[in-house]
Amino acid sequence: MDFNKVLITSYNHCDLDGFSCSLAYNEYLLNLGVDSVVKFEGPITLEVSIVCEKFNLNFDLGKKSDFENREIVLLDHSSPTHISKFIDISKVVLVMDHRKVHNAHLFKNAKTQIELVASCATLITEKFIEKNMKISTDIANILYLTIMSNSIKLNAKITTSRDREALEYIKQFQNIKEDFIDILFKKKSIITNVTEALYNDFAVFDKFNLCITQLEIYDVDLFLEKNINEILDYILIYKKENNLKYTFLTLIDLKLCKNYLVCNDLDLQDILTTTFNNTFNNNILVQDKIYFRKEIVPLICEKLN
Numbered sequence: 001m002d003f004n005k006v007l008i009t010s011y012n013h014c015d016l017d018g019f020s021c022s023l024a025y026n027e028y029l030l031n032l033g034v035d036s037v038v039k040f041e042g043p044i045t046l047e048v049s050i051v052c053e054k055f056n057l058n059f060d061l062g063k064k065s066d067f068e069n070r071e072i073v074l075l076d077h078s079s080p081t082h083i084s085k086f087i088d089i090s091k092v093v094l095v096m097d098h099r100k101v102h103n104a105h106l107f108k109n110a111k112t113q114i115e116l117v118a119s120c121a122t123l124i125t126e127k128f129i130e131k132n133m134k135i136s137t138d139i140a141n142i143l144y145l146t147i148m149s150n151s152i153k154l155n156a157k158i159t160t161s162r163d164r165e166a167l168e169y170i171k172q173f174q175n176i177k178e179d180f181i182d183i184l185f186k187k188k189s190i191i192t193n194v195t196e197a198l199y200n201d202f203a204v205f206d207k208f209n210l211c212i213t214q215l216e217i218y219d220v221d222l223f224l225e226k227n228i229n230e231i232l233d234y235i236l237i238y239k240k241e242n243n244l245k246y247t248f249l250t251l252i253d254l255k256l257c258k259n260y261l262v263c264n265d266l267d268l269q270d271i272l273t274t275t276f277n278n279t280f281n282n283n284i285l286v287q288d289k290i291y292f293r294k295e296i297v298p299l300i301c302e303k304l305n
């Protein structure tokens with residue numbers, strides 16, 4: 001597609017996928033000679049800040065004047081909510097995301113590409129592959145980390161052959177040491193303020209009066225042992241404050257590749273028990289595989305309908 005002047009962004013407080021996609025697509029467009037800039041709305045997430053520090057990248061890019069009168073590209077996100085006030089929805093010309101439940105149709109003037117791969121970074125890498133275009137070392141490194149992180153080192157069920165092929169292409173340009181992925185996993189698991197971490201990751205699904213927060217932790221058992229009471233208390237507070245019917249936490253164990261669902265609402269426990277054919281023990285339901293929130297939502301929505 002042809003662009004004039006472009007501003008690339010993701011959702012507010014975006015994760016590593018939104019961050020990497022934006023920087024990579026910016027490099028892709030600049031290589032094609034397009035006048036392109038990136039802008040994010042903070043605060044910066046822990047995983048992104050670890051990666052920024054590692055590769056000396058900047059989350060706060062450019063000056064305000066650079067951002068006016070541009071067509072907008074929205075990456076790793078497909079809803080008019082949780083985006084910056086600076087985004088005029090009618091100016092969004094391209095939306096790329098990898099969620100089954102999305103609102104891309106609300107961007108009336110946008111071309112949309114929604115495909116269910118593990119990482120939106122895979123869709124961006126495919127743009128480079130199509131043109132057989134080189135990727136700079138820094139961008140290759142963050143794309144590689146993102147796909148490895150999003151697929152939990154290719155262990156997540158959502159991983160597709162397209163994610164693997166994207167990684168193969170990136171490998172010729174990246175120089176990151178393999179052990180940095182585990183270092184990143186461990187570093188991003190150090191949560192000093194549990195309530196804040198839960199708050200920052202809540203996603204609301206209005207249609208179902210449902211809200212789910214998600215954390216990825218290197219050792220979930222230990223984390224829950226320390227924090228279960230604070231988690232259950234805060235989930236309840238958040239539910240009441242926001243007038244929601246259902247609220248729960250989903251945790252992914254990055255070491256054991258397991259999933260944990262946490263809530264003390266008995267009605268919701270019933271729904272989750274039926275959905276996953278598994279039972280709660282002390283308000284925790286454990287499963288021997290990874291489920292991302294984006295996988296859980298379509299499953300549970302069927303039951304809430």
Ligand SMILES: [Mn+2]
Nearest residue numbers: 017076119120
């Ligand atoms: Mn993503």
